Amino acid sequence: MNPTLKLTVIVLIALEVSFTQVWTVNVALIVVGLVILLLAHIRLRTLLWLTAVPLFFASALVWSLMLRGNASPHFLIVLFTRMFVYVYLGATFTQTTAPLDLTRSLEQNAKLPSKFAYGFLAAFNLFPKIRAEVATVRAAALMRGQVLHVWSPQLYFKVILTAMTWSEQLADAMTSHGYVEGAPRTYALTIPLRSRDWVYFVGSLALVQVGLCLGLP
Amino acid sequence: MATVTIQNLTYAPAHQAPVLRDLTATFPGGRFSLLTGPSGSGKTTLLRFIAGLTPLPADAQLTFDGQALTDQPATQRSRTVALLFQEPSTQFTMDTVTNELRFALENQQVAPADMAAKITAALDFVGITALRDRSLMQLSGGEQQKVALAIIVAMDSDVILLDEPFASIDPATRQTLLTRLVQLCHQQGKTIILADHDLSGYAQWVDHLTVLHAGQLTTLSATATQERLAAFTPERLRLTHVQRPTATAEACLQGQQFGLTRNDRVLVRPQDLKLLAHKLTLITGPNGSGKSTFFRALVRLGAYQGTLAYQGQDIQRLRRRTYARHVSLMFQAATAQFLNVTVAEELALSQKYGNATYFTPDRIQTALEQLNLAGRDQQIIYSLSSGQQKKLQLLCMLIMAPDVLLLDEPLKGLDLQSVQAALKLLTTTQRDLHLTLVMISHQLGGLNDYVDYHLALTHQQFVYQEATP
Numbered sequence: 001m002n003p004t005l006k007l008t009v010i011v012l013i014a015l016e017v018s019f020t021q022v023w024t025v026n027v028a029l030i031v032v033g034l035v036i037l038l039l040a041h042i043r044l045r046t047l048l049w050l051t052a053v054p055l056f057f058a059s060a061l062v063w064s065l066m067l068r069g070n071a072s073p074h075f076l077i078v079l080f081t082r083m084f085v086y087v088y089l090g091a092t093f094t095q096t097t098a099p100l101d102l103t104r105s106l107e108q109n110a111k112l113p114s115k116f117a118y119g120f121l122a123a124f125n126l127f128p129k130i131r132a133e134v135a136t137v138r139a140a141a142l143m144r145g146q147v148l149h150v151w152s153p154q155l156y157f158k159v160i161l162t163a164m165t166w167s168e169q170l171a172d173a174m175t176s177h178g179y180v181e182g183a184p185r186t187y188a189l190t191i192p193l194r195s196r197d198w199v200y201f202v203g204s205l206a207l208v209q210v211g212l213c214l215g216l217p
Numbered sequence: 218m219a220t221v222t223i224q225n226l227t228y229a230p231a232h233q234a235p236v237l238r239d240l241t242a243t244f245p246g247g248r249f250s251l252l253t254g255p256s257g258s259g260k261t262t263l264l265r266f267i268a269g270l271t272p273l274p275a276d277a278q279l280t281f282d283g284q285a286l287t288d289q290p291a292t293q294r295s296r297t298v299a300l301l302f303q304e305p306s307t308q309f310t311m312d313t314v315t316n317e318l319r320f321a322l323e324n325q326q327v328a329p330a331d332m333a334a335k336i337t338a339a340l341d342f343v344g345i346t347a348l349r350d351r352s353l354m355q356l357s358g359g360e361q362q363k364v365a366l367a368i369i370v371a372m373d374s375d376v377i378l379l380d381e382p383f384a385s386i387d388p389a390t391r392q393t394l395l396t397r398l399v400q401l402c403h404q405q406g407k408t409i410i411l412a413d414h415d416l417s418g419y420a421q422w423v424d425h426l427t428v429l430h431a432g433q434l435t436t437l438s439a440t441a442t443q444e445r446l447a448a449f450t451p452e453r454l455r456l457t458h459v460q461r462p463t464a465t466a467e468a469c470l471q472g473q474q475f476g477l478t479r480n481d482r483v484l485v486r487p488q489d490l491k492l493l494a495h496k497l498t499l500i501t502g503p504n505g506s507g508k509s510t511f512f513r514a515l516v517r518l519g520a521y522q523g524t525l526a527y528q529g530q531d532i533q534r535l536r537r538r539t540y541a542r543h544v545s546l547m548f549q550a551a552t553a554q555f556l557n558v559t560v561a562e563e564l565a566l567s568q569k570y571g572n573a574t575y576f577t578p579d580r581i582q583t584a585l586e587q588l589n590l591a592g593r594d595q596q597i598i599y600s601l602s603s604g605q606q607k608k609l610q611l612l613c614m615l616i617m618a619p620d621v622l623l624l625d626e627p628l629k630g631l632d633l634q635s636v637q638a639a640l641k642l643l644t645t646t647q648r649d650l651h652l653t654l655v656m657i658s659h660q661l662g663g664l665n666d667y668v669d670y671h672l673a674l675t676h677q678q679f680v681y682q683e684a685t686p
Contacts, residue, residue, distance in 0.1 A: 100312065118310060121310075129354075136518065140548065142537065143542070143619070145571070175269070177372070179310070186323050186329055188329050
């Protein structure tokens, strides 16, 4: 499916689920999400993480509401399942879409200015670098006799400083390879926006509406 | 073929003395110009102006065959001029080699149908077809520079600027790249301006050396050029005093069945290895062979196979804090080492936790003067030139005086005078405090008198070398 449409439909569904309280739809979405993830050959380890983390937070939330609040069991089930809907839907997107494809799609299909599209890509590519940088900064500090903890402001000062340097370097790198803001570009790969993408888009939204209408009292 | 003309270029960074003073120069089209000058003399600044990365001051003029860069359509500027950066990893936007090449060609509005042929031709020209689908972040510095050159070839830029492109590159790769550049210059009429400290290997290609000094450019006569280049003849790069360690020599770091891999690629096949105490060991090896990875493993920043022991104890069992004070790494990227903002703050931090009895304020002041860093106390570290940062980084780590100091390219980007000052400081401190130094360096000039052992990493094995006759 076209990455931009895929992202849009997932955001729309997540928004709708936030404002409605139909646990059957939530469960249906979880099942659909799970099936897509399995079809995409998700690694078992990733799937376990994706299940364990929301399980912890959902259980904690429901448990605290049971102890303190006077929420109905129906509401608790909705809350519990909603957490999984968010995580699984998000995962169906990230597990099946390469960031570069999304960037290209945003630039070509959504007509987003290339500046933002590539800015997004750069931010994405930066995450592993930031993690490595944090480890390096801490090691460098130890060698100088300073212990930087997770809460040390100096650690973040240093990482932010590095990130700022990276952003300048990135701007230079883009310029030196011929990128000019706002200038027309050609596309090495065209991300197609087929009518079948629209069918999936409208179809899945419609299905959710039907489910919500049936489920609502 | 494009002639580069610069007129009346004056540039001073905020609150500092001018780096370029009313500079006027012409770089003839289709020629190979070699630009040299002490660290901090403004070579990078000048190249960034020519590349159009820094906007020109109002009264300065810069033209390519009489035309200013800003008068050209935006998408065509990269066809006129391109810059290859000093720091290999910082010049890419995308994830893989092909994607980066595509990105550059898209910017030039090349038709998608023509891209594949251009990409293949460029990769072939540099001889890196095998790297086509590799991730850029997983390539070594030398490989990244080759990719960067391939991109410039694909963009077909008339003027190619290179800012110390060989700073972290082994001699073999350097020779390959240099041959390719000369080919671009002679066969395709490209104008090449290359900034470098290390002047070895240029004698046959360069007639007139361009020197940037005190903000002005001067072109040396053919005789003066040959004299300057002769100071770097390969004869002086030999290591005549090194020897193989004896069996009884005291080791401070020992590896047992030590092996290294990166992304499923074997860097070092499991072997026993020792690094000798109180000596200066030089590690050499081709780009991407795993020298820096080895250092990162030694300071517990990377995974390895087998065991590593420091003074007989497994380094994984030692407390991280204690171990970091005994075995420290001077990172290849100088900024990774700094934790503060100004030069004075950074020195103060080292003095606080380091060997303050040896490094008295007087001694530090003398060292700063030797390194040509005096009077910069209040300057922000990140506004120093890369050479100045490197020297400050070295001083900061020496003040810490760890038992074992691992130095990853400590001489990178330093001019000959700075190399000598740095080596003098390094060896004096080592002798006085009985430090163990292990150094990775591609730059061998000036090292001969100081190196005790030479450990070469070739064919995935570390082997101690005999002296070269």
